[in-house]
Amino acid sequence: MRHMLDVLPGAVLPDPVAESADPGAPLAPPDDDDLLRPRIEEELFRVGARGSLVGAQPTALAKHLVWTFGPVHRALPFPLQLRVELDGGRLVTVDPEVGFLHQGLEKALEQVSFRAGFEVIARASPLSPVGYQLCWALAVERLCGVAERVPKRAQLWRVAVLELARVADHLAVLAQPALAPASARLRRALAEVARDARGLVDGLARSGAFAGIGGLARPLHDDEATRIARALPRVLEVVRGVQNALTESAALDAHLEGLGRITRQEALSLSLTGPALRATGVADDLRKSEPVFAYDDLPVEAAVAHGGCARCRGRVRLEEILFGGDVALRALDRLSSAPPEIALDDGALKEPLATPAGVAAASLELASGELSVIVVSDGTDKPRRARVRGPSSALAAALPEILVGDRIDDVIPVLQGLGLTGTEVDR
């Protein structure tokens, strides 16, 4: 009897003629597709249930294995649930579920003063909070109308710490096992300098110096600059070695070729920024297009690759480490010639800080893309509204388009290469 499922597209129909011709003949070996096809064929799903997005097709009935992956799994970068439909080993649909780390940061920011906001916003990215704190500082300074008058020394320190954080964040992504080059020596070297780079920026970021409005909250000793200027070139030397090795032998990162591929139009439409966008050939970098702090005095280069896959994103990150390290060294070098003031001495910034009523927006280019902060004041000492949109949010929302078409075993390298931060997505 013909089963209802047999007439559906994708079903393997038994050939009645062949069966009756020679019943004693050995069965033909099943093709690969049959072996991979999951047993749960009773379940019917609509392809593209999420289908609402770009390139959505009208629904068609098919039989696929539906697999819910996460939210807690050691291979996942953060608590994230992926409900995927599999055809063989390929992902047909991906539906990400986020919010498991939601901490109500935007509501929490409305409850505290502008200065206390530094402590709250740092929780959006516990590993690398300094970019968030500086973006908050910039937004509040714009609200108070002092952003253009912050002393040069503070601006240079801000650039230096942002670039150091970029180096450390990129290295943390690249040194992950699923992404690192296929060479034990290079992998060990990358892991080692990733720790070194994190050590360089962590002390600075956690000193509290960058949680200040109108400049640095506390002075940083010149020895700090000397220490970083001495240690950073060694990190960059190792990264340059890895880059040369990858240029010489393309096999070292060939395992990432074509994974998580995304086109330029898709990347733009999905609001992707940072390495994910630059890997599709768009030379978009806020440090160049909207220079803040001391960026307009320093030569900034944007790394670009063409291809839009995990390999291109990795190479963009590798190049940005070198560019970013260079900018950090130049900024530190200029500290010696900068005037000694570290913070603005302005009556408007006295405690308690009461900003004029208004709306201010600020954006910074972080390692994974654009961070955008909006602060609204109604003239009191607390924000009326604070909006934080980090780069990982757009990346998490774009996971269906990035992952569909890949094999299930490629999900982890793609996720790791995007540099997603869970607290940044969920806030």
Added chain:
Amino acid sequence: MTREHAHGRSGHLVRLVKNRLGAHVCTSATALPTGDTFEVERERLLELLGFLKRDPDADLSLLVDVTAIDRMPREPRFEVRWQLRSARLGYRAHLIAHLDEDDAVIPSLVQLYAGAESLERELYEMFGIYPDGHPHLRPWLLYQDLVGHPLRRDYRAGKQQPLVPPLQDAKPPLVLEEAT
């Protein structure tokens, strides 16, 4: 003069819209150093956005953010802000629409920007502003059974809700019979 003015960016989009679309498309247009700001009627939003996205001299290809400000008790209560940016030319624009509480509906931008999908889901769950035309509206950061819209000003910050709703036919707690 701020840096953005010095770069010659500020005011470009305002001039472009006035020259090509006419001043009537928005209720006000302001050139600000952090991006040209347009206040629009909700009904003209898609017209203005479509122009700013497709015109090669504006090319606002990136939807950076969609969010709202609750101005309670002022009327109209909500101020929805769309933030857009050109990846190629470096322009930035903020579009603002004012909405009353009992008519908190905006047109969905998913047809123009796929990135609006999650942003509008978040806008709806946090503020209760309904994106009309959104293909699959469901919570993004919160969960289905949460009651209320947490980023509204009248939602108490310390309010707690159960993650799982109580069962309808839950058994009453077991009470040991008292010893007679």
